[in-house]
Amino acid sequence: MKSIINYAHRGASGYCPENTMAAFEKSLELGATGIETDVQMTKDGQLVLIHDENLKRTTGYDGQIKDVTYDEIKTLDAGSWYGEQFANEHVPLLSELLNWIAPTEMTLNIEIKNNIEPYIGIEQKLVDAIHEYGLADRVVISSFDHYTLETCKQLAPDIQTGILYVENLVRPWNYANSIGATALHSHYATVIAEAVQQAQQAGVIYNVWTVNDPAMMRKLIEMEVGGIITDYPDILAQLLRDKII
Numbered sequence: 319m320k321s322i323i324n325y326a327h328r329g330a331s332g333y334c335p336e337n338t339m340a341a342f343e344k345s346l347e348l349g350a351t352g353i354e355t356d357v358q359m360t361k362d363g364q365l366v367l368i369h370d371e372n373l374k375r376t377t378g379y380d381g382q383i384k385d386v387t388y389d390e391i392k393t394l395d396a397g398s399w400y401g402e403q404f405a406n407e408h409v410p411l412l413s414e415l416l417n418w419i420a421p422t423e424m425t426l427n428i429e430i431k432n433n434i435e436p437y438i439g440i441e442q443k444l445v446d447a448i449h450e451y452g453l454a455d456r457v458v459i460s461s462f463d464h465y466t467l468e469t470c471k472q473l474a475p476d477i478q479t480g481i482l483y484v485e486n487l488v489r490p491w492n493y494a495n496s497i498g499a500t501a502l503h504s505h506y507a508t509v510i511a512e513a514v515q516q517a518q519q520a521g522v523i524y525n526v527w528t529v530n531d532p533a534m535m536r537k538l539i540e541m542e543v544g545g546i547i548t549d550y551p552d553i554l555a556q557l558l559r560d561k562i563i
């Protein structure tokens with residue numbers, strides 16, 4: 319059986335505050351083979367890992383990332399909202415994750431959150447950072463903004479891109495091929511086995527998000543999707559081991 323990438327969604331966010339170094343480190347400990355994370359850009363052009371465009375939910379500070387410098391953001395507590403034991407966690411720079419992941423064997427799915435705030439120039443900064451850490455062959459860049467993916471592909475043909483979508487699209491592998499994307503990142507509710515096979519026959523990897531139900535994980539393992547994005551990489555790792563045995 320081919321190996322299915324076990325992507326920890328925002329790190330091991332079922333156990334740690336999402337998109338923190340604690341969540342990333344925990345995911346490796348729990349058997350994840352990849353990490354999914356979200357990237358946005360600060361007022362002073364730094365790339366940071368955070369899901370929301372506003373800092374309030376995960377740090378308590380009510381400010382849009384685009385309006386705040388990283389010097390201000392780095393002082394914020396990004397862990398207490400989840401649990402007091404995580405009070406020392408901060409909003410990481412992309413470079414912190416790249417530096418940590420480089421010596422591991424993990425792969426990385428970096429989602430550009432460019433569909434609400436148009437972060438001008440984020441694509442160039444991201445591909446430059448990936449090249450700086452020598453990670454081009456271990457990264458897929460994903461986004462709901464497909465123009466952003468096209469730009470990334472033009473800037474860095476050596477880095478894979480994956481199309482994020484929610485709708486039940488017809489033959490999306492043709493669309494993926496037309497914009498040079500290597501993967502589909504499909505919502506689990508729309509996945510059908512035949513489409514997974516057809517995509518993969520067309521040379522397009524079929525990844526699925528965000529899957530926390532073990533029964534759904536089992537179905538996707540049977541379908542031999544390319545990767546599964548989950549908050550609980552330990553549950554998925556166990557199911558993948560059971561399948562091999």
Ligand code: G3P
Pocket residue numbers: 327354356369429460482503527528547
């Ligand atoms: O990449 C899959 C998933 O992360 C997309 O949705 O909102 O969790 O970033 P969201």
Ligand code: MG
Pocket residue numbers: 354355356429
């Ligand atoms: Mg995401």
